[in-house]
Amino acid sequence: MQSYTGKCLCGVVRYRIDAPIDQLTHCHCSMCRKAHGAAFASYASVPLEAFHFMSGKDQLGVYHSSAHVTRTFCIRCGSNLQFVDNREHELGVAVGTLDSPLPAPPQTHIFVDSKADWYEIRDELPQYNGDSPR
Known part of the structure; x- marks a missing residue:
């Protein structure tokens, strides 16, 4: 089984993902920015049941950024860790917190209609004005 590990900047919050990571999104919405x-946030989509905290769950802060979305972060160092939409059966893990090597899965830019005016997307990845189609 494919497994990945990651942690926050200070290392107190550690996690494991027991599933392949087969999609990355680069979200340009104003809340993610x-x-x-940064100009955008990069998340790996993983099934809820595949994500496990190994340590530091008691150091996890939560922010309800909208009616259906909770964002988590380390209360010690401030690292953004997860994007959890309670309408989905998966969550977004901030890719920059992974420690394991990650081969380049398919990637998309989402919510590009609200991207930072000072940032220009210069790659050939698919772009969507809203969320990516599933």
């Missing part, structure tokens, strides 16, 4: 302090 603000949460990550």
Whole structure:
């Protein structure tokens, strides 16, 4: 079985993913930009049942950014960790927190209609004005 590990910047929150990572999204919405302090946020979509905290779950902060979405972060170092939509059976893991090597799965840019005006997308990845079709 494919398995990945990751952690926050300070290392107190550690997790394991027991599933292949077969999709990445680069979200350009204003909430993701603000949460990550960057032009976009990159998330790996993984099934809920495949994500496991190994340590530091008690150091996890949560922010309900909308009616259906919770974002998690380490309360010690502030690392963004997850994007959880309670209408889905998967969650988004902030790819930058992975420690395991990740072969390049298919990727898309989403919510490009609200991307930062100072950032230009220069790759050939698919782009969607809203969420990517599933």
